[in-house]
Amino acid sequence: MDIVASLLDILVSAAFWTAVLRIATPYVLGTLGELICERAGVLNLGIEGIMTLGAMAGWMTVYQGGGLWAGVLAAAACGALLGLLHAALTVPLGLSQHVTGIGVTLLGTSLSYFVYRLVLPQASTPPTIVPFQPLPLPGALAQTPLTYVALAMVAAIAYVLYRTPVGLAVRMVGENPAAAEAQGLNVTALRIGAVMAGSALMALAGAFLTLSAFNAFFFNMVNGRGWICIALVVFASWRPGKALVGALLFAVFDALQLRLQQMTGGVLPYQVFLMMPYLLSILALVLVARRASYPRALMIPYRKGER
Amino acid sequence: MRLEPRADSPLALQVFAPVGAVVAALALCAALVAWTGAPVLRAYGLLIEGALGSRFALTETLTRATPLILTGLAVAVAFRAKLWNIGAEGQLYMGALAAVVVGGGMLDLPAWLLIPLVLLAGMAAGGVTLLGPAVLKVRFGVDEVVTTLLLNFVVLLLVSMLLEGPLKDPMGMGWPQSAPVIAAAELPKLVARTRLHAGLAIALGLAVLLWLMDTRTIWGYENRAVGANPRAAAFAGMPVTWIMLRTALLSGGLAGLAGAAEVCGLKGYLTLDLSPGFGYSGIVVAMLAQLHPLGVVGAALFIAAVFVGADAMSRAMPVPNYIADVMVATSLLCMLVAGLLTRYRLRRG
Numbered sequence: 001m002d003i004v005a006s007l008l009d010i011l012v013s014a015a016f017w018t019a020v021l022r023i024a025t026p027y028v029l030g031t032l033g034e035l036i037c038e039r040a041g042v043l044n045l046g047i048e049g050i051m052t053l054g055a056m057a058g059w060m061t062v063y064q065g066g067g068l069w070a071g072v073l074a075a076a077a078c079g080a081l082l083g084l085l086h087a088a089l090t091v092p093l094g095l096s097q098h099v100t101g102i103g104v105t106l107l108g109t110s111l112s113y114f115v116y117r118l119v120l121p122q123a124s125t126p127p128t129i130v131p132f133q134p135l136p137l138p139g140a141l142a143q144t145p146l147t148y149v150a151l152a153m154v155a156a157i158a159y160v161l162y163r164t165p166v167g168l169a170v171r172m173v174g175e176n177p178a179a180a181e182a183q184g185l186n187v188t189a190l191r192i193g194a195v196m197a198g199s200a201l202m203a204l205a206g207a208f209l210t211l212s213a214f215n216a217f218f219f220n221m222v223n224g225r226g227w228i229c230i231a232l233v234v235f236a237s238w239r240p241g242k243a244l245v246g247a248l249l250f251a252v253f254d255a256l257q258l259r260l261q262q263m264t265g266g267v268l269p270y271q272v273f274l275m276m277p278y279l280l281s282i283l284a285l286v287l288v289a290r291r292a293s294y295p296r297a298l299m300i301p302y303r304k305g306e307r
Numbered sequence: 308m309r310l311e312p313r314a315d316s317p318l319a320l321q322v323f324a325p326v327g328a329v330v331a332a333l334a335l336c337a338a339l340v341a342w343t344g345a346p347v348l349r350a351y352g353l354l355i356e357g358a359l360g361s362r363f364a365l366t367e368t369l370t371r372a373t374p375l376i377l378t379g380l381a382v383a384v385a386f387r388a389k390l391w392n393i394g395a396e397g398q399l400y401m402g403a404l405a406a407v408v409v410g411g412g413m414l415d416l417p418a419w420l421l422i423p424l425v426l427l428a429g430m431a432a433g434g435v436t437l438l439g440p441a442v443l444k445v446r447f448g449v450d451e452v453v454t455t456l457l458l459n460f461v462v463l464l465l466v467s468m469l470l471e472g473p474l475k476d477p478m479g480m481g482w483p484q485s486a487p488v489i490a491a492a493e494l495p496k497l498v499a500r501t502r503l504h505a506g507l508a509i510a511l512g513l514a515v516l517l518w519l520m521d522t523r524t525i526w527g528y529e530n531r532a533v534g535a536n537p538r539a540a541a542f543a544g545m546p547v548t549w550i551m552l553r554t555a556l557l558s559g560g561l562a563g564l565a566g567a568a569e570v571c572g573l574k575g576y577l578t579l580d581l582s583p584g585f586g587y588s589g590i591v592v593a594m595l596a597q598l599h600p601l602g603v604v605g606a607a608l609f610i611a612a613v614f615v616g617a618d619a620m621s622r623a624m625p626v627p628n629y630i631a632d633v634m635v636a637t638s639l640l641c642m643l644v645a646g647l648l649t650r651y652r653l654r655r656g
Contacts, residue, residue, distance in 0.1 A: 102639075
């Protein structure tokens with residue numbers, strides 16, 4: 001009974017839901033970013049490296065005296081650039097999206113660490129910046145601006161994908177590029193654009209970590225969040241609204257495990273709780289795998305006149 | 308400009324592709340070195356000297372190459388059959404875990420018996436780790452890229468948990484590390500007073516063995532057939548599911564062996580920093596080798612030289628040693644383009 005009562009206490013506390021929204025933010029942004037890429041037919045495994053570069057670039061801009069929003073813009077620009085690299089290799093050249101994505105992740109991560117160490121050769125304790133402060137709103141609504149950006153993005157991307165000609169075109173090149181081409185659409189340009197936009201969002205997810213959630217850049221700070229986003233996209237059946245639900249659900253479990261960890265007080269090793277997000281992602285993939293309806297042209301390069 | 312498929316791709320081109328890719332990558336990274344303000348030629352000179360310039364440097368490079376050959380082979384056999392194993396890092400740690408458990412004094416056997424047992428335990432642990440995602444793939448259609456990636460994090464947490472719990476070395480001064488393996492489980496040194504151990508000989512032997520398997524046996528033929536076109540292979544009566552599963556066991560086993568060999572040959576005990584990303588570098592090694600088992604040896608030597616040389620370089624000038632990781636990542640991306648050019652040619656119009 002005690003457990004049930006304290007669980008209820010947790011679930012009605014504002015602090016819990018504040019944490020849920022905060023934890024969900026990078027997942028929302030990253031999942032939306034990956035979703036846009038995959039809707040256009042390009043799997044982007046560069047996400048982990050793009051998030052790392054976004055985290056580093058955003059933090060570094062502020063550390064060097066730039067404003068917080070300048071940091072956000074710098075992160076998005078860096079993300080779009082890595083996205084352009086991924087798209088240039090996978091779309092016009094049609095290289096393996098798996099291996100190119102891993103290469104982009106290795107490059108984004110190593111470049112971030114290289115630049116960080118170059119600027120701060122001997123920093124043993126990471127230097128801090130003044131991060132975004134929560135807006136003066138009641139209860140769980142007291143979030144930093146980037147969380148609201150993420151929520152607005154869900155609506156904006158759902159609108160663009162389903163209610164505008166651009167969105168229709170993006171979905172079409174991900175389903176049937178030959179038909180899109182026959183309609184006079186430029187498949188290559190649409191795919192490159194979608195991957196760049198999606199990658200900019202992934203970088204924002206990274207920037208949230210250093211500019212809102214924490215106030216410093218750590219090595220390995222992205223810690224597999226990008227890979228979890230890839231699982232969330234499948235779980236959300238490539239729909240922005242469901243991506244939000246998936247990210248929130250995930251954040252609820254994550255916030256709960258943190259509190260359960262305190263409640264159980266060392267009965268189980270803390271690593272068991274830390275494993276949960278990764279195991280949950282695998283479970284989610286298994287549950288939806290059979291009925292997942294992948295965008296039909298996902299991972300299939302398109303070359304004009306070649307079958 | 309457009310790409311036109313080549314009718315055939317000459318051997319010279321296939322050999323030149325990785326060389327060209329590596330040169331291009333090193334040239335691109337020269338810009339990064341120049342940006343730090345360090346003299347580029349001197350920096351690269353230090354890198355080569357640090358990797359190959361002395362007896363000590365050479366043995367260090369070969370020591371570094373040992374796990375890279377094994378993870379490179381692991382990735383190559385998996386990718387050959389289009390099993391996207393990105394989890395070599397986790398499989399390596401599972402192999403190392405099995406090695407410290409079996410070799411930690413539980414079995415008091417002579418070395419000629421214990422060493423093979425420990426290495427086999429490492430292979431089994433790594434193989435089983437990849438078998439999970441492979442079963443999920445063939446049974447439920449779950450994409451193995453994401454599951455193997457996620458398992459890397461689960462395995463690291465598991466190792467961390469065991470190192471702070473049951474496997475913690477009571478003599479370890481509170482550090483999260485395992486007790487060392489007993490002397491009978493230690494691999495012999497290849498060169499006295501260096502760190503180079505018999506793991507290298509095992510890795511080289513396996514590379515040759517896998518090459519023979521690939522070219523001379525039905526197994527190798529079936530693996531390549533499934534990789535080229537699983538439906539056609541199934542239509543020809545090949546047991547595609549079984550081929551996938553045994554490829555997973557082999558690939559995970561090779562990565563697990565890398566971990567066991569690192570423990571028994573080099574470190575002696577297990578810590579959370581046993582591998583500086585050998586599993587991920589293995590992907591680059593395999594791609595540079597164009598998934599050829601013998602090519603893996605050359606590619607692993609190159610990647611090892613970059614890591615060992617960059618460490619030496621960064622001690623002498625203000626270039627962070629992460630330059631090695633950038634070089635490796637850039638080499639992978641350049642290799643993908645070079646590989647494309649062996650299969651296609653650029654045509655105007």
